[in-house]
Amino acid sequence: MSLPSGDEGLRVSVLSEALPYIQRFAGRRIVIKYGGAAMAHADLQMAVFRDLALLACVGVQPVVVHGGGPEINFWLKRLAIPAEFREGLRVTDADTMDVVEMVLVGRVNKQIVNGLNKLGAKAVGLSGSDGSLVEARPWGDGSHGLVGDVAKVNPDVLEPLLAKGYVPVISSVAASAEGRSHNINADTVAGELAAALEAEKLILLTDTPGILSDKDDPASLIRQLKLSEARQLIVDGVVAGGMTPKTECCIRALAQGVAAAHIIDGRVPHALLLEVFTDSGIGTMVMGRS
Numbered sequence: 001m002s003l004p005s006g007d008e009g010l011r012v013s014v015l016s017e018a019l020p021y022i023q024r025f026a027g028r029r030i031v032i033k034y035g036g037a038a039m040a041h042a043d044l045q046m047a048v049f050r051d052l053a054l055l056a057c058v059g060v061q062p063v064v065v066h067g068g069g070p071e072i073n074f075w076l077k078r079l080a081i082p083a084e085f086r087e088g089l090r091v092t093d094a095d096t097m098d099v100v101e102m103v104l105v106g107r108v109n110k111q112i113v114n115g116l117n118k119l120g121a122k123a124v125g126l127s128g129s130d131g132s133l134v135e136a137r138p139w140g141d142g143s144h145g146l147v148g149d150v151a152k153v154n155p156d157v158l159e160p161l162l163a164k165g166y167v168p169v170i171s172s173v174a175a176s177a178e179g180r181s182h183n184i185n186a187d188t189v190a191g192e193l194a195a196a197l198e199a200e201k202l203i204l205l206t207d208t209p210g211i212l213s214d215k216d217d218p219a220s221l222i223r224q225l226k227l228s229e230a231r232q233l234i235v236d237g238v239v240a241g242g243m244t245p246k247t248e249c250c251i252r253a254l255a256q257g258v259a260a261a262h263i264i265d266g267r268v269p270h271a272l273l274l275e276v277f278t279d280s281g282i283g284t285m286v287m288g289r290s
Helices: 006-026 040-059 069-078 094-118 159-163 186-196 227-237 243-255 269-278
Strands: 029-036 061-064 123-127 134-138 147-153 167-173 171-178 181-184 201-204 223-226 260-265 284-287
Touching: 006 269, 029 094, 029 186, 040 061, 040 094, 040 171, 040 269, 061 094, 061 186, 061 227, 069 094, 069 123, 094 167, 094 181, 134 181, 134 186, 147 171, 159 181, 181 186, 186 201, 186 243, 201 243, 223 227, 227 243, 227 284, 243 260, 243 284, 260 269
Parallel strands: 029 061, 029 201, 061 167, 123 167, 134 171, 147 181, 201 260, 223 284
Antiparallel strands: 134 147, 171 181, 260 284
């Protein structure tokens, strides 16, 4: 008997291809940095929520880390607080930090949690400050104000949630040892969490197809790299600009034991499932283990 034709046959074929990946990653942890266009557009947002709900449903343990730059900019403008960027980072004085914390912890985080819970994913919202999950330290020489880096991670707070099937949704705000809130790059938080949780994968949702051998040619996507090759691309200048910190984030996570890191295009609906559950994938995968 032949498979059904049309959409039904395609669905069966896709499920069949996904089966070995579902079996392989059941019970494994995947840390996903959620941001960019996938957060800004309602249809892409819903596709991400459905992907995350499906991952949880088939036994994968997703952990979501998010930013929320456009929403922060909207509220800064509404409150007449100037937005300043330097070296690609938001200069964060005390007033700006109040808005960042309000938006990321009190607004964006709960929108994601509510969206996932609506689909049955049992999401729980946290910030890096909760349970001292992430401890912050000032970034660089402190000239960017309350911009932080990750000093250390305490993943113990997530263990009972993951064991019970909850999906942690974490905003990239964390307190220093002195109790001062800091704004940390969400890619950085995701990478350090992936390492601390001994995650199988770190996935960064971006607004680019992945790492390109020619930055002006989307068809030059590099689908798979070894860790050493990713480092060399930075040295050679092939990876440059905004892609550099994302690639460096992947490299740090892999060097600390994460099996694979992925940079994928969040502008493509269901990019998460395409990357995790198909043979060809959709973005760039950097392998940390031979």
